[in-house]
Amino acid sequence: MIYYMNLANLPYKMIKSRQKNIEMRLDDERRKNLKVNDYIIFTHRDDPSLKLKVLVTNLYRYNSFDELYKHHSKASIGYLENEVADPKDMEQYYSKDQIAKYGALAIEIKLIGEYYDK
Numbered sequence: 001m002i003y004y005m006n007l008a009n010l011p012y013k014m015i016k017s018r019q020k021n022i023e024m025r026l027d028d029e030r031r032k033n034l035k036v037n038d039y040i041i042f043t044h045r046d047d048p049s050l051k052l053k054v055l056v057t058n059l060y061r062y063n064s065f066d067e068l069y070k071h072h073s074k075a076s077i078g079y080l081e082n083e084v085a086d087p088k089d090m091e092q093y094y095s096k097d098q099i100a101k102y103g104a105l106a107i108e109i110k111l112i113g114e115y116y117d118k
Helices: 009-016 065-071 087-092 096-102
Strands: 002-007 022-026 039-044 051-062 104-114
Touching: 002 009, 002 022, 009 039, 009 051, 009 104, 022 096, 039 104, 051 065, 065 087, 065 104, 087 096
Parallel strands: 002 039
Antiparallel strands: 022 104, 039 051, 051 104
């Protein structure tokens, strides 16, 4: 199965350069059917002509982003060496109520390459 998701500029660049191999999302209804060996096409939020194809290699489900952050290195989830990895950063994307209701999903990925629409 192929899924489509949008990415902000920095996460897009980090996945493209293989600096980041875990994408964090809310474990909501949209992602409940995601499975290992599925593909995700990530579209750059600011330039929809830029797309990356990745393979889902593992899925980790947590009750919160606090729990997720404890189990994965800050580099793997997209933080630079000089940055502090703070689970509260995810509140810019999801409300506390959403996080409490759905939990957090760490999607481990392998970059296949740039993707071009046919």
